[in-house]
């Protein structure tokens with residue numbers, strides 16, 4: 001049984017709330033995402049509960065409330081909708097979100113039966129950049145852009161769409177503190193973030209660059225053992241990326257150039273903003289990835305000509321299975337953890 005189910009028994013109410021636990025949607029280091037239902041109305045939502053261990057520092061609750069306030073302000077079709085947040089009787093903070101259906105991009109790219117076509121990838125990036133642009137305009141940096149935090153939502157009666165989730169380590173741009181603490185996921189971490197510098201929107205552009213590169217090539221832009229966290233960090237900070245076209249010949253030069261720019265070591269040399277990134281990537285949309293088919297899970301889907309903007313489609317492909325990336329969030333080093341107190345990354349983000 002899922003460990004989380006021991007703590008949150010199915011069919012029972014979360015103490016002090018009207019929400020009955022129907023299942024576990026996901027679990028991470030800091031908490032668990034529950035499928036919950038309000039019995040009186042049948043309304044289903046997702047409830048992200050932070051483990052009490054992370055909520056013990058004196059001002060954590062105040063910061064958490066501020067974070068909920070910030071997230072609740074973010075209204076965008078490509079950002080998961082946060083509707084509320086509060087503290088449970090045992091002191092665990094929680095966030096209520098719309099409950100998405102589908103799977104994460106991480107799961108999708110690990111599925112050997114599915115390939116995301118070049119055109120679909122572009123559509124995905126386009127939606128993600130719209131979401132990030134909205135956050136950046138509100139002075140929020142996501143800081144943990146990666147396939148596991150990109151949800152491919154395909155609820156019935158909805159156009160399938162990309163939802164950016166997990167703003168758990170996001171920071172208000174002007175309130176950022178805790179220098180020296182690397183926060184994020186090593187595989188997607190910008191050089192300046194590896195060095196513990198305060199994040200700017202440029203770290204999200206860098207992560208997008210790594211992510212697009214990964215979807216296209218199934219690997220990182222260096223010949224590096226991806227399980228070796230130190231080696232990956234070194235590569236981010238020191239090694240020149242291998243152009244994506246050297247690994248995937250059909251990539252147009254403009255896409256090559258776009259990714260290389262996004263992966264610049266110097267954040268000032270990257271695209272000025274996420275919209276510039278997606279504009280530069282536009283030729284990907286027209287690139288022929290040679291897949292030649294447009295079927296998804298046995299259902300015929302529209303051809304490129306009728307492809308609705310915003311739809312994420314996948315096509316079967318005989319490509320070899322892909323091992324899921326190791327993308328567990330990076331642990332913060334001991335000294336940083338001391339500075340941050342027991343609340344860890346979340347608490348250390350903004351003060």
Ligand SMILES: Nc1ncnc2c1ncn2[C@@H]1O[C@H](COP(=O)(O)OP(=O)(O)O)[C@@H](O)[C@H]1O
Nearest residue numbers: 025026027028029033046097098099100166168
């Ligand atoms: N609103 C949601 N609806 C459905 N599933 C969700 C939702 N939010 C998160 N999940 C699932 O839970 C997992 C963990 O959520 P996330 O917010 O990324 O937390 P963590 O901080 O643990 O990474 C996600 O990868 C996803 O599978």
Ligand SMILES: [Mg+2]
Nearest residue numbers: 028148149166
């Ligand atoms: Mg996550």
